[in-house]
Amino acid sequence: MAETIGSEVSSMSDKSAKIFVAGHRGLVGSAIARKLQEQGFTNLVLRTHAELDLTRQADVESFFAQEKPVYVILAAAKVGGIHANNTYPADFIGVNLQIQTNVIHSAYEHGVKKLLFLGSSCIYPKFAPQPIPESALLTASLEPTNEWYAIAKIAGIKTCQAYRIQHGWDAISGMPTNLYGPNDNFHPENSHVLPALMRRFHEAKVNGAEEVVVWGTGSPLREFLHVDDLADACVFLLDRYSGLEHVNIGSGQEVTIKELAELVKEVVGFEGKLGWDITKPDGTPRKLMDSSKLASLGWTPKVSLTDGLRQTYDWYLKNVCSQ
Amino acid sequence: MANTTGSEMKSGSFMLEKSAKIFVAGHRGLVGSAIVRKLQDQGFTNLVLRTHSELDLTSQSDVESFFATEKPVYVILAAAKVGGIHANNTYPADFIGVNLQIQTNVIHSAYKHGVKKLLFLGSSCIYPKFAPQPIPESALLTGPLEPTNEWYAIAKIAGIKMCQAYRLQHQWDAISGMPTNLYGQNDNFHPENSHVLPALMRRFHEAKANNADEVVVWGSGSPLREFLHVDDLADACVFLMDQYSGFEHVNVGSGVEVTIKELAELVKEVVGFKGKLVWDCTKPDGTPRKLMDNSKLASLGWTPKISLKDGLSQTYEWYLENVVQQKQ
Numbered sequence: 001m002a003e004t005i006g007s008e009v010s011s012m013s014d015k016s017a018k019i020f021v022a023g024h025r026g027l028v029g030s031a032i033a034r035k036l037q038e039q040g041f042t043n044l045v046l047r048t049h050a051e052l053d054l055t056r057q058a059d060v061e062s063f064f065a066q067e068k069p070v071y072v073i074l075a076a077a078k079v080g081g082i083h084a085n086n087t088y089p090a091d092f093i094g095v096n097l098q099i100q101t102n103v104i105h106s107a108y109e110h111g112v113k114k115l116l117f118l119g120s121s122c123i124y125p126k127f128a129p130q131p132i133p134e135s136a137l138l139t140a141s142l143e144p145t146n147e148w149y150a151i152a153k154i155a156g157i158k159t160c161q162a163y164r165i166q167h168g169w170d171a172i173s174g175m176p177t178n179l180y181g182p183n184d185n186f187h188p189e190n191s192h193v194l195p196a197l198m199r200r201f202h203e204a205k206v207n208g209a210e211e212v213v214v215w216g217t218g219s220p221l222r223e224f225l226h227v228d229d230l231a232d233a234c235v236f237l238l239d240r241y242s243g244l245e246h247v248n249i250g251s252g253q254e255v256t257i258k259e260l261a262e263l264v265k266e267v268v269g270f271e272g273k274l275g276w277d278i279t280k281p282d283g284t285p286r287k288l289m290d291s292s293k294l295a296s297l298g299w300t301p302k303v304s305l306t307d308g309l310r311q312t313y314d315w316y317l318k319n320v321c322s323q
Numbered sequence: 324m325a326n327t328t329g330s331e332m333k334s335g336s337f338m339l340e341k342s343a344k345i346f347v348a349g350h351r352g353l354v355g356s357a358i359v360r361k362l363q364d365q366g367f368t369n370l371v372l373r374t375h376s377e378l379d380l381t382s383q384s385d386v387e388s389f390f391a392t393e394k395p396v397y398v399i400l401a402a403a404k405v406g407g408i409h410a411n412n413t414y415p416a417d418f419i420g421v422n423l424q425i426q427t428n429v430i431h432s433a434y435k436h437g438v439k440k441l442l443f444l445g446s447s448c449i450y451p452k453f454a455p456q457p458i459p460e461s462a463l464l465t466g467p468l469e470p471t472n473e474w475y476a477i478a479k480i481a482g483i484k485m486c487q488a489y490r491l492q493h494q495w496d497a498i499s500g501m502p503t504n505l506y507g508q509n510d511n512f513h514p515e516n517s518h519v520l521p522a523l524m525r526r527f528h529e530a531k532a533n534n535a536d537e538v539v540v541w542g543s544g545s546p547l548r549e550f551l552h553v554d555d556l557a558d559a560c561v562f563l564m565d566q567y568s569g570f571e572h573v574n575v576g577s578g579v580e581v582t583i584k585e586l587a588e589l590v591k592e593v594v595g596f597k598g599k600l601v602w603d604c605t606k607p608d609g610t611p612r613k614l615m616d617n618s619k620l621a622s623l624g625w626t627p628k629i630s631l632k633d634g635l636s637q638t639y640e641w642y643l644e645n646v647v648q649q650k651q
């Protein structure tokens with residue numbers, strides 16, 4: 001199947017075209033809505049879960065029949081960390097499959113011009129080569145702790161490809177690396193490593209603690225992308241990419257957990273000690289996406305980790321800890 | 324994840340409940356119709372059957388209403404959009420979309436409306452293209468799929484995973500059975516779309532009827548294949564409903580391999596074609612071997628009963644009565 005890569009022709013030259021951003025209140029969806037508004041798109045259609053339950057096929061069909069958006073960005077999903085995936089596997093696979101099947105099909109049926117489907121790096125095999133290229137998809141077993149979510153997302157990528165092949169319909173998929181930024185989840189138990197560190201250093205600073213102890217040796221390598229960069233990449237892909245294959249969206253910037261912790265400590269302004277509990281597990285030694293495909297299309301990230309952390313901490317101070 | 328066996332439902336209770344309401348989704352297909360026949364043979368009296376026009380399984384609200392009204396105790400999900408290589412290649416969106424929609428609707432509604440146990444059916448094409456032979460259940464998702472049927476395969480894999488997820492989260496009894504190549508009555512004998520066994524049967528029959536000199540078959544005849552009569556599959560399904568409540572899916576095969584050459588010669592003999600059987604070795608053979616590892620099912624105590632020869636004879640009789648006669 002021949003692949004149409006980047007186009008010189010802009011698909012989204014019409015700033016008044018109606019765009020439905022599904023999941024506009026989440027980390028990803030809210031950043032995309034912000035980015036579109038910054039870029040001058042004036043006609044965004046947004047629905048909260050209470051206004052439109054995407055797992056209801058008939059409601060999704062009515063919505064599309066009435067609104068007839070031109071573009072759809074599918075950033076709505078049931079998401080969560082390891083604990084949530086382990087406890088609610090049926091919800092993670094069932095709800096996501098239902099949302100995807102409903103939205104993709106209704107979008108196609110009601111004349112949407114282009115759809116962008118978003119997933120995550122957990123679609124890749126547990127032991128994928130590092131950096132992880134797009135071609136690693138389905139080449140080996142998944143990470144068991146998030147296989148429910150992963151299977152649903154893989155099915156979403158394949159549904160988009162299948163609709164492109166059968167109907168010549170423009171559906172693309174973007175797979176982001178670890179994200180951080182405003183609207184992230186800072187919950188003490190459920191959050192991912194970056195917001196967890198930020199919260200812990202902040203609380204240690206406020207409480208005058210002597211030390212923050214982080215699990216592991218600090219040596220594992222991770223990649224982080226600020227969600228505003230992700231949003232920028234999404235608009236870029238919507239505008240320029242109409243290929244069959246999904247696209248990795250990463251920063252290409254690796255840091256060790258130690259470097260990350262030290263940076264967060266500095267940004268937060270915690271003056272105490274940073275200790276490492278090396279009796280605790282490290283996790284995967286390295287997790288980095290191969291973002292060369294996106295780079296070859298002409299997109300690069302703009303937000304450095306230090307700047308991104310500062311901006312996120314500002315947001316955290318105004319929106320989380322003040323509540 | 325540990326294989327949970329039978330904590331939700333006592334093994335052996337399905338066969339005791341001959342008047343329990345059983346919904347067989349897809350009762351008009353090759354698999355579904357065989358399952359209905361088997362259940363009726365075994366004395367089950369309360370089958371709920373709906374044609375596509377009576378109940379569109381891709382409609383979430385219709386499926387919900389159906390389950391709320393009928394409240395079946397057991398569900399066998401044999402309804403799917405199926406087809407060969409050409410169909411999968413031409414209609415990939417239908418193959419993945421329709422099957423995902425059917426599965427998501429039925430599995431979720433069945434759980435929500437108190438179904439006691441559900442059996443989900445798939446096919447051997449869920450396995451990687453280069454899976455070890457014989458193919459064990461553990462080969463799932465360990466390598467790339469066969470591209471020509473990946474759309475259907477992804478949907479079926481998602482179905483297996485949904486059943487597992489509902490078992491884990493809700494302790495709900497959902498099992499999955501993956502059959503090998505099937506044949507038997509109600510199979511598809513279409514000249515272009517059918518699989519190898521019914522295709523051979525049709526071709527030998529037409530050659531006999533037309534007094535042709537020979538039938539030419541593609542390839543060398545050396546690839547190895549496994550076939551299971553659909554009545555045996557149905558028997559295995561009833562067995563699994565009664566005896567298995569495990570987390571992992573179960574392969575359902577005959578364990579009996581034949582070369583395509585042996586198959587062709589057997590079909591020729593059963594049909595009674597007296598002309599020559601010729602091999603066009605310039606044409607491709609396809610996968611050298613495809614055999615499921617059925618040791619798990621065998622260890623549970625199930626074995627197939629229908630030999631290939633008997634199964635072919637029975638299928639040819641059905642073909643004569645139902646396909647050939649229809650055309651006349």
